[in-house]
Amino acid sequence: MSSNSTLTESLHEKTIVFGLKLWVVIGIAVGASLLGILLILVICLTIQTWIRRSRRAFKELPMTQIPSAFKDITEVRVADQFSPNDYVVHDGLLLAIENGPVESTDKDAVQSAQEDNSRHREENNLSGSLVHTDGCDGIQSVSVCEQPSVHATADSAPLDGLPEFSYLGWGHWFTLRDLDVATDHFAKDNVIGEGGYGVVYRGRLSNGTPVAVKKILNNLGQAEREFRVEVEAIGNVRHKNLVRLLGYCVEGTQRMLVYEFVNNGNLESWLHGELSQYSSLTWLARMKVLLGTAKALAYLHEALEPKVVHRDIKASNILIDDEFNAKISDFGLAKMLGAGKSHIATRVMGTFGYVAPEYANSGLLNEKSDVYSFGVLLLEVITGRDPIDYDRPPSEVNLVDWLKLMVANRRSDEVVDPHLERRPSTKELKRALLTALRCIDLNAEKRPRMDQVVRMLDSSETIPQEERRPRQNRISENTETVPLRGKNSIEKSDAPEHEERPPRPKSRPFSSK
Numbered sequence: 001m002s003s004n005s006t007l008t009e010s011l012h013e014k015t016i017v018f019g020l021k022l023w024v025v026i027g028i029a030v031g032a033s034l035l036g037i038l039l040i041l042v043i044c045l046t047i048q049t050w051i052r053r054s055r056r057a058f059k060e061l062p063m064t065q066i067p068s069a070f071k072d073i074t075e076v077r078v079a080d081q082f083s084p085n086d087y088v089v090h091d092g093l094l095l096a097i098e099n100g101p102v103e104s105t106d107k108d109a110v111q112s113a114q115e116d117n118s119r120h121r122e123e124n125n126l127s128g129s130l131v132h133t134d135g136c137d138g139i140q141s142v143s144v145c146e147q148p149s150v151h152a153t154a155d156s157a158p159l160d161g162l163p164e165f166s167y168l169g170w171g172h173w174f175t176l177r178d179l180d181v182a183t184d185h186f187a188k189d190n191v192i193g194e195g196g197y198g199v200v201y202r203g204r205l206s207n208g209t210p211v212a213v214k215k216i217l218n219n220l221g222q223a224e225r226e227f228r229v230e231v232e233a234i235g236n237v238r239h240k241n242l243v244r245l246l247g248y249c250v251e252g253t254q255r256m257l258v259y260e261f262v263n264n265g266n267l268e269s270w271l272h273g274e275l276s277q278y279s280s281l282t283w284l285a286r287m288k289v290l291l292g293t294a295k296a297l298a299y300l301h302e303a304l305e306p307k308v309v310h311r312d313i314k315a316s317n318i319l320i321d322d323e324f325n326a327k328i329s330d331f332g333l334a335k336m337l338g339a340g341k342s343h344i345a346t347r348v349m350g351t352f353g354y355v356a357p358e359y360a361n362s363g364l365l366n367e368k369s370d371v372y373s374f375g376v377l378l379l380e381v382i383t384g385r386d387p388i389d390y391d392r393p394p395s396e397v398n399l400v401d402w403l404k405l406m407v408a409n410r411r412s413d414e415v416v417d418p419h420l421e422r423r424p425s426t427k428e429l430k431r432a433l434l435t436a437l438r439c440i441d442l443n444a445e446k447r448p449r450m451d452q453v454v455r456m457l458d459s460s461e462t463i464p465q466e467e468r469r470p471r472q473n474r475i476s477e478n479t480e481t482v483p484l485r486g487k488n489s490i491e492k493s494d495a496p497e498h499e500e501r502p503p504r505p506k507s508r509p510f511s512s513k
């Protein structure tokens, strides 16, 4: 009884806290703790909802692309690609090329495709849904068929050292602050280059990963579209020869894409730009880059469902790493082609000189347009010439036309890039030229598929050690800067008619219907 009264007395004693009685102080402390716990719960819930909403804002970007087998692979007969004649009829011209034997066999091709395929499947251990476009350019046309389920694999796992909550299932959600810090406040010194729709910065994430950050220009409908298409096309796709998208940032009007940093420039700067002043790419390095490009395109066209048509294959979109592996980049114009669709009708986009004629004329697009662009790229690599070069005499301005003429006149050995230190053998040259000519066939149906192109090009030769690094010119993510380029979108109608030379590299909207 007395202890009870002592307790009551103590509770009624005044404390040093504003002279409040003890029971009042205890009450306030308990109340404050409860409030604190409640507040923390509310903050957690708000953050969770915010992340969920933000993801939904992207319509739960698809975890697409379940590679099925490389279809028809066993039906491909490499020997069919080169008839044993000493000429080929191409585009109405009798081309004076002798066909050398093709070294890779069906067995090799099938085996390599199977290996590729099982690797893709391992690397893309995904299940999920597909995305369809209805053939229109509007992003609204993209619909997600079902909620994808993704099983993270080693390759698609969150990057080490980054907060787990930022992981989206295929890549990371970065805040503006993350990227501001990564690029040193988007410092001018960190600008790698500028494309039609954004500026690319070199950066380093908080966990030390070197990245390229593409800051999309604000308020451009096309830019917004490009942003979303790029995420949809390659967000969830992994291939050694495709640049890896590590994540993105969406904050207010800001749109940014974060890629793996590819440290050895792009093919365009090696062939015609700053890097060409230091050294010429060797023939084997060129072929390695082209073979990698062909493999990535074969993957996009043959192994994915729906297939992805890149639409802007050109030298500046082929990034190169220090082992001379190609990495196709810039998927902003990509289109999905659903199963059973032979083509889609769409606005003609692309880059002057690379766009397939039937697509330019009709707006009908399918993967054979990429095959044509690849053929032009191959010719560019063989000859070291721009697809369109107004500095040359009229008969040589258009690379494809000039090349066909040279071959028809049995002057094919004169077309090789004079900057090459070691010319390719006649057999190597024929292999490359014939492949290119097949790719630029005016009849799109006659063009080979990209998996066939891979086999045509693959000579199973490796680059000797001493040829791997053409002298002093590797670009390190810390040191040199790839030449800065201005915006150079040109409309078809912008193309100069005669003397004036268009800015290089030529870009983007080719023409509008």
Ligand SMILES: Nc1ncnc2c1ncn2[C@@H]1O[C@H](COP(=O)(O)OP(=O)(O)OP(=O)(O)O)[C@@H](O)[C@H]1O
Residues within 6 Å of the ligand: 192, 193, 194, 195, 196, 197, 198, 199, 200, 212, 214, 243, 259, 260, 261, 262, 263, 265, 266, 316, 317, 319, 329, 330, 482, 485, 488, 489, 506, 507, 508
């Ligand atoms: N992941 C990357 N790593 C290193 N450099 C990159 C990366 N992505 C792009 N770049 C470089 O940034 C520059 C700008 O690239 P971007 O794709 O925006 O434009 P582009 O292809 O030059 O032109 P356009 O957009 O008009 O086709 C190019 O020099 C390109 O090589």
